Amino acid sequence: MERLSLNESPAPAPRTLQQNQQFSQNALGPAGPQPTGGPPQLPPQMFTTAAQLLDLTDKKLVLILRDGRKLIGVLRSWDQFANLVFQDTVERVYAGQLFADVSRGIFIVRGENVLLLGEVDLDREDDIPPTLTRAPFEEVFELKKKEDAKRKTGDKKRYDELQALGFEPEHSGEILF
Amino acid sequence: MLFFSFFKTLTNQTVTIELKNDIRIRGILKSVDQYLNIKLDDIEVLDLAKYPHLSSVKNMFIRGSVVRYVMLPRSEVDVGLLEDATRREAANQAGKAR
Numbered sequence: 424m425e426r427l428s429l430n431e432s433p434a435p436a437p438r439t440l441q442q443n444q445q446f447s448q449n450a451l452g453p454a455g456p457q458p459t460g461g462p463p464q465l466p467p468q469m470f471t472t473a474a475q476l477l478d479l480t481d482k483k484l485v486l487i488l489r490d491g492r493k494l495i496g497v498l499r500s501w502d503q504f505a506n507l508v509f510q511d512t513v514e515r516v517y518a519g520q521l522f523a524d525v526s527r528g529i530f531i532v533r534g535e536n537v538l539l540l541g542e543v544d545l546d547r548e549d550d551i552p553p554t555l556t557r558a559p560f561e562e563v564f565e566l567k568k569k570e571d572a573k574r575k576t577g578d579k580k581r582y583d584e585l586q587a588l589g590f591e592p593e594h595s596g597e598i599l600f
Numbered sequence: 601m602l603f604f605s606f607f608k609t610l611t612n613q614t615v616t617i618e619l620k621n622d623i624r625i626r627g628i629l630k631s632v633d634q635y636l637n638i639k640l641d642d643i644e645v646l647d648l649a650k651y652p653h654l655s656s657v658k659n660m661f662i663r664g665s666v667v668r669y670v671m672l673p674r675s676e677v678d679v680g681l682l683e684d685a686t687r688r689e690a691a692n693q694a695g696k697a698r
Contacts, residue, residue, distance in 0.1 A: 470608060472633045475661055485657055489666070491621075493653045505637065505663055515653060522652075538619065538666045541643075541657030548656045555652055 476501045479542060484509075486530075487538040493517070494530060495543065504534035518567035521558040522551075602689045606682065607632040607670075616646070616671040617662060623651055625660070636664035 479498050486494040486509060496512035509530040516523050551557075582592040607629070616626040617638065624647065627640030641659040645651055 470604075470631055470633050472635065472637055475631055475633060475637060475639045479661060485653060487653070505661075517652065534663070535665070537663045538621065539660050539662045541654060541660035544656050544658040547658075550656065552649075552652050552655055554649070 472503045472505060473501075476505065476540075479540060483543045483545065483548075485541040485543055486532065487541075488532070489536045489538050494527070496527075496530065498540070502534075505537050506534045507532045507537065507540075516560070516563050516567055517555075518563045518570055520554055520556060521563045521566060522555055523558055523560040523563040525560055601634070602685055604632065604634055604636065606685075607636065607638075610672060610676060613673055613676050615640075615673070617667055618669040618671070619662070620666050620668045623647075623654075625654075625662075627659070630659070633664075636667065638662045638664065638667065638670075 476498070480501070482498060484496065484498050486496070486498075486507065488494065493515045494509060494512050495515055496509035498507060499510045500508040507530070509532065512527040512530045514525045514527050516525065585592055611629050611631060613629055614626060615629045616624060617640065618624045623645065625640060625643050625645050627643035630639040630641045632638050639659065639661050643654075643657060643660055645654045645657075648655060
């Protein structure tokens, strides 16, 4: 963690600094004493992936992957690409009004597959919305398979129609839901 | 890096983010990095009923590559300034290319 830096500082320094000053009414530019006497500035290290992930480390998080999977576990390690290591991971499968948990263990996730990471509020994590009920995994999984198949045909139809009109589907080639 | 600087000026504002999978999240913009990954605090998921897995989440890290839109408070954006900066950047880029 000792060598945090933004690549904006060294090479293109003159221009970016100038820009920062243009945005500097409440800008959060470089750290240290400000000649302009503006509001106190946060250090640039605040604005790195590392800094964003640092305070999520060792916390219980919900990780949503690009393929729609929801993993709940403890974030143990990460790097600047948001490659992640999760411990004691549980996959939560939702289908209709049902959900089920499956124990998965340790995960190493490649950053590109990460959609978002949410910190679980430990006071609220057991407040499961009243519309949802826990069910055996097999039951939920069967239901989910059916739902996925249905969505797939629906998506395909929509994409075909869009493509016929000359639109490229927004995330073609990516599975995203 | 222009939009990175721009987003930095918006920290601590309430923004709404729409992801490529249609989830919309409103929250306080806490930080942004060079990939435009975004950290939101005190989040509120619009249409939470569809996304029950987010019901107990209080703050989140969103990977920049999955963001479709960021909706900003109108009063916090100086459009003229942003236009100028964008054109200057474009001119610089064009100068560099030559």
